[in-house]
Amino acid sequence: MSVFCYKDTRVLCQGITGTQATFHIRRSLDYGTQVVAGVTPGKGGETHLGLPVFNTVKEAKTETGANSSVMYVPAKAVKSAVREAVEAELDLAVCIADSVPIKDMLEIKEILKGSKTKLIGPNTPGIITPGEARLGIFPENIHTAGKVGIISRSSTLTYEAVLETARAGQGQSTVIGLGDDMIIGMDFVTALEAFHKDAKTKAIVLIGQSGGTFEEVAARYYKDLKKKKPVIGFVAGNAIPFGHKMGYAGDIITNGHVTAQDKKDAFEDAGIITVDKINDIHRKLAEILK
Amino acid sequence: MNIHEYQAKQILNRYGINIPKGGIAYTPNEAKRVAAQSSFRGPWMLKAQIQSGARNKGYFLEKKAGNKGGIRQVKSQRDILNQVEQMLGSTLVTMQTGPEGKLVSRLYVEAFTKVERVFYAGLAIDRVNAALTLLVAVLNGADISEIALSEPERILKLRLDLDGDTTPEQVDEVMRFLKLKPKSAKSLEVFINGLHRAFVDNDATMIEVNPAGVMKNGDIIALDAKFSFDDNALFRHQDILRLQDDYEKSERELQAAKYKFTYSEFDGSVGCIVNGDGIALAAMDLLRNHGVGTACFLNVKGGVDKDKISSGIKIIMTNPQVEGILINILGGFLRCNLIADGIISAASEVGLNVPLVVRFEGTNKDEAREILEKSKLPIILAETMEDAVNKLVEAMEESD
Numbered sequence: 187m188s189v190f191c192y193k194d195t196r197v198l199c200q201g202i203t204g205t206q207a208t209f210h211i212r213r214s215l216d217y218g219t220q221v222v223a224g225v226t227p228g229k230g231g232e233t234h235l236g237l238p239v240f241n242t243v244k245e246a247k248t249e250t251g252a253n254s255s256v257m258y259v260p261a262k263a264v265k266s267a268v269r270e271a272v273e274a275e276l277d278l279a280v281c282i283a284d285s286v287p288i289k290d291m292l293e294i295k296e297i298l299k300g301s302k303t304k305l306i307g308p309n310t311p312g313i314i315t316p317g318e319a320r321l322g323i324f325p326e327n328i329h330t331a332g333k334v335g336i337i338s339r340s341s342t343l344t345y346e347a348v349l350e351t352a353r354a355g356q357g358q359s360t361v362i363g364l365g366d367d368m369i370i371g372m373d374f375v376t377a378l379e380a381f382h383k384d385a386k387t388k389a390i391v392l393i394g395q396s397g398g399t400f401e402e403v404a405a406r407y408y409k410d411l412k413k414k415k416p417v418i419g420f421v422a423g424n425a426i427p428f429g430h431k432m433g434y435a436g437d438i439i440t441n442g443h444v445t446a447q448d449k450k451d452a453f454e455d456a457g458i459i460t461v462d463k464i465n466d467i468h469r470k471l472a473e474i475l476k
Numbered sequence: 477m478n479i480h481e482y483q484a485k486q487i488l489n490r491y492g493i494n495i496p497k498g499g500i501a502y503t504p505n506e507a508k509r510v511a512a513q514s515s516f517r518g519p520w521m522l523k524a525q526i527q528s529g530a531r532n533k534g535y536f537l538e539k540k541a542g543n544k545g546g547i548r549q550v551k552s553q554r555d556i557l558n559q560v561e562q563m564l565g566s567t568l569v570t571m572q573t574g575p576e577g578k579l580v581s582r583l584y585v586e587a588f589t590k591v592e593r594v595f596y597a598g599l600a601i602d603r604v605n606a607a608l609t610l611l612v613a614v615l616n617g618a619d620i621s622e623i624a625l626s627e628p629e630r631i632l633k634l635r636l637d638l639d640g641d642t643t644p645e646q647v648d649e650v651m652r653f654l655k656l657k658p659k660s661a662k663s664l665e666v667f668i669n670g671l672h673r674a675f676v677d678n679d680a681t682m683i684e685v686n687p688a689g690v691m692k693n694g695d696i697i698a699l700d701a702k703f704s705f706d707d708n709a710l711f712r713h714q715d716i717l718r719l720q721d722d723y724e725k726s727e728r729e730l731q732a733a734k735y736k737f738t739y740s741e742f743d744g745s746v747g748c749i750v751n752g753d754g755i756a757l758a759a760m761d762l763l764r765n766h767g768v769g770t771a772c773f774l775n776v777k778g779g780v781d782k783d784k785i786s787s788g789i790k791i792i793m794t795n796p797q798v799e800g801i802l803i804n805i806l807g808g809f810l811r812c813n814l815i816a817d818g819i820i821s822a823a824s825e826v827g828l829n830v831p832l833v834v835r836f837e838g839t840n841k842d843e844a845r846e847i848l849e850k851s852k853l854p855i856i857l858a859e860t861m862e863d864a865v866n867k868l869v870e871a872m873e874e875s876d
Contacts, residue, residue, distance in 0.1 A: 292606055464758050464861065
């Protein structure tokens, strides 16, 4: 099965007429992703990349049966784009843009509350189920279908993790980039939960980094799970000194637990197989999946 | 983006928060004049305006600045002149500035304000809960950073709404937590709501009043203030953008900002060029395992312009602290061959005098490797991140 996106996922693209969107939607189409519509306000009725363009997400959904969105809209437009996706009751919205204002993200989190839409990102490479669907900007040629689920906050480390699965002779069920921003849509817990329900996924790689307590929350969730799939964890950022930035308020919220080591400790305590180097992942994977 | 204490206080004051009387001074005579305007007979506070915490615990690099820190209390007009001469033009080092410190070019001169007690107040974003959070703590002489680590239960955390004011119940809770007398109620409400509105209106990421004081009449006053803003929201705050102090940044940081690259400096010897913060963090960790520190890292993100990339690489190549360069690129939207072209053009302009290890993966990786090999530059190619770090450390040891 995989998680969140599949070969029958019907994808619409918000901001389809932009340069980045054009480049990546073409690649996603070539990959076999069922992109069925584009949305660019004011360009409804046009055709782009052979796809019908609509003014609103709602129209695109009604006309084409799209159930997911990948958005390449600029940072300033993200809030209204997500609101539209939520109001159209899409299952999934993937937001690639970086530099989204934090206040906008706080408002977006309120908009998402109680809705059926799951937001991935912003500042993410997106989500890819190898051989089925690509929503985002992944270098698709490094992926192969398989049984390892990958969840990562950092884009580039997502790719590293994918390369590690290849070195272990394995492929990926689904790869999810949660996004590198201060506030993100989907968190580790939602992704972990989905991978645990997915029969195809036999092992999970979890890539965290210093800042925030997303990893600690994930560790607590995993620790309490009755039936656990093996999880390999890596956390980047041990070399960043404490208090590198001005003021303490951000660190106080996390009770000073901000270092990569704190997160590794939480992982280990929860029974997650923790590696010190990202290039150690393939060895652990080979052991687990032999 | 950060601003200075005096600028932060002026903003808070616009939101009704009390601040001590004072003003900014660039010369000893100005300091004297501001002091006379602020208080008839003193004492006064002289506060070095650099963007750092823990200024009072800091020290000056220059002998002429004496042994005292960056925040000084003075009792006479004559002493103002002496102390101001010591501090202005001197370099203040704190636990947040790094060993090179920051040049003090202006002082904030304030009337010393007598308070009965002090407390900590901060506003920041709780990332996991995506919530604006008020933080309050009784200090009792301890440092807030120590309290956060050892006794987090001494810190009250309240979630605030993005819209609207802090609720009366929340203000009451802070009253009880700080054990304030009823006469402080009105002023505390103004203080908290002022912080709250100032944060939301200006797209702040952090406000810290450390400490706030309670005066004899019960009024709350901000004795210090720190303000950080969301860089991604500055486009809607031209007034805040004008407060930016370029002297707080190094020439290289300004260059990088011009091209919209992320650039951070540390005190090690390796310059890293990457296209993601996560990979920078992981590379720094690997270097540290070898006992090698990072001098700086430059994140070129999804950059697609060859000239911009070349300029970015030059920033690293011309950093005198850099004794070795690690370039680790995972091409997606960013094509590796662009980076290869950028490396060659930067090296031909400024020369390549230190070991350089390059690892490419992803879009156009083979083409990029070929470009570097053909260039005949002494560039070492690597397969994985770990391989790249090992090769660089080895090359740096050999060139010693």
